[in-house]
Amino acid sequence: MAEKDIICIVSSQYKAVFLKINSSTTILDLKFDAAEMLDLPYESLILAYEDQTVGSLKFLIENDGDLTSMVEHCHNLGLKEVHVQAFKEGDDSSNKQENEQVRQDILKSKSVDCGPSALLTTSVPDKNPNDNPSGDDVMTIDDMISRSERIPAWWHTALTGEGQRFESAKELRLALLYYSMAKKFEYEFGKNEPKRIRVFCWFKAAKNCPWMLFASPPKNDNRLEIKKFVDNHSCGQHDNNAGQSRASRRFIATQLQPTLKVRPDIRPIDVQKEFLSSYGIRVDYSKIWWGKERAQEKLYGDAHESYDQLRWYVEEVKKTNPGSYIHVEQNEGRFTRLFICYAACINGFLYGCRPLLFLDGTFLKDRFKGILLSAVAYDGNQGIFPLAYCICDQENNVNWKWFLQGLWSILYERPDPYNPPHKLVIISDADKGIREAVREFFPDSIHSRCVLHLVENFRTKLKDLGFKSKDTQILGNLLQSACYKYTRAEWNDYIDDIRLVDERSYNIVMNYAPENLANAFFPGVR
Structure with missing residues (x-):
């Protein structure tokens, strides 16, 4: 039986929005949607769950574990809706003590004795003089990288100590990854199994560093519990790059998903720079590229699989939208071209639009590239009305002829007694084969240039x-x-x-x- 969604009412001062959540909802998605709809800054957004069943207690929701626990709690109580407050860090007076406690925990974690070589510090880095006429000082890039104010607070508290439980080994590994990046240290697995995880500091053998973690399931429970946690380093090997070797593609994809929703055209090189400036994390370009691919796949689906499902899509459109014209052309089972024109678009053009067609092509920017050819009309409300489009490999005479042949078929080979205007006005840039295709399939039309x-x-x-x-x-x-x-x-x-x-x-x-x-x-x- 499918899990029912819970209505999450997220409020901020005098504004509130409705969101649907379930056990698969991530904290990144919830925070992003809430920040976007309430017009709050995503980076400093804090969510707090108000539980009216136990004396109006308020719990901070800082990670996926907190969110999952809240959803399970609501399911156990049979609640169909939950109230969550959203506010910027430091703005809500009732949460100042919690926020201050988190800050104190971070400051304590930075003062761990890691030897004289440790670079973790809470003081402002020294500034270097420059030759500015104003005499102002500026920080070097290394100074900026060593600062960790922008690292989320929950990275520092991803691991809290003995007794902390995780739903799976995958969740524990991810928490360990965030924790090591925030604390800037490297680690290695002694045991890395679904039911047993043992982790040591990277310099356990070389420097006899005592830091370690061991987790296994408690009795009669499938979850993993931290049984032993020695959160102390003596290796003195912390530096600005420590903890970054395990910045996997999955980690990068998780961080990129909220960004891709608002900046889908962001370049990997820009992501690389933002990771460096925001978190002080140096990541290889290849990891960034593959991480972006995985994030896009998570958001929009796998492009390769989508092309493979076109055959199914054609049949479903014909069943559910009769009168539509959709055709996939293949070469030995390999996709070559796609033509789509829905029945509503055909009827809308014939009965409600002017006898104008605008033709143009543009580049597709997915993994397989290609060209999108389109034919749009002009309706009675001065609006753009889409008629048909085609996906092909390149913009040339052959593909334009194939596309315009499909347009001619849907307009002039219809069983409908209504006849389209004989004198169509077709407007285009008249390059890359459009003019020849228009002359062949629409000889009586008036072809004008944009x-x-x-x-x-x-x-x-x-x-x-x-x-x-x-x-x-x-x-x-x-x-x-x-x-x-x-x-x-x-x-x-x-x-x-x-x-x-x-x-x-x-x-x-x-x-x-x-x-x-x-x-x-x-x-x-x-």
Whole structure:
């Protein structure tokens, strides 16, 4: 039986939002959604659960374990909703003592005796003089890296001591990873099994460092419990890079998921810099790249599997949305092209849109790249109305012909008695095979160029001929103004100005064919 979701009411001062949570919800997802909907900073957001059943107690929700425990508690009590407060760190007076205690724990953890070589410190790093005229001092990159104010507080308390329990070995390993990064030390496994984990400081043999952790299931319980925890180092081997060798792809993906929701186009090199500046963590570029791939897969699904499910998707669309036109083309079982036009889009265009079609292509930026070809219309509310789109390998004459053949089929081979307008106006940039495809499948249509594409193409040709940037800008503006004029006299005035500047620019304009670009020469009914 599927687990029922719990309604989580997250409030902040006078605002509140409803969110659905269950045992699979992560603290990252909950905090991100709450911060986004309540307009609070994600980095300093604190969540607290108010339990009215035990005397209005308030519990901080700092990690996935806290969130899972809260969900289980609500299920055990049969609660269908839960109240959670959201506030910025230090803003809620009722939680100042808890926050101060967390800070004190962090300060204590930084003062662990790790020998004279230890770099962990709570004091502000020394500043180095520079040659600024103002005489101000600046910190070096190493000074900034050694500061750990931006490391989340719960990283420092991911491991609390003997008796702490974890749902699985996977959860314990992840907590150990966060803890070692916050405390900046390296570790190695003595035993790494599903039911028994023994961990030592990396320098146990070399420096006889006593730090260790042992966890195994207690009696009649499948969870792992920390049976022994010696949280003390004597190796003196802490430095800014310590604890980072185990920054796995999974860890990077977990940290990246909230960021990718708002910045899906973020580059791996930018992620690498942010990890360094935010947490002082140096991570290899390859790990960052694969971590981003895993985060995208977690958020949006596996791209390879999605392509493999296209056959199923075609059948489901035909069953649930009759009248739709969808076709997948394959070559020896390998995907090559996809054409999609839904029934609602067809009817919307035929009955509610102007006889205008805009054609264009753009790049796809997933793992397999490719091109998205699209045909959109213009509805009666001055809005863009999608008609059909195609996914293919590249923008060329062959793919445009294949796409426009599909468009012609859905418009002119319909059993519906309604006939589409015979005179379609098709607007595009007229490059990369569109013009030839339009002439073949829509010979009676009026094919016009997009003015902005045209002007940009015109300026590019002028630059190739050696025109100065100022001249190309002026001539492009003249051509754009001429295209928007409604009388031939006005058109001629601007074209004469172009001709006076340079005869070559005039010849380029006339080769475009005025009837394909100017309002004054438009042959159809406006």
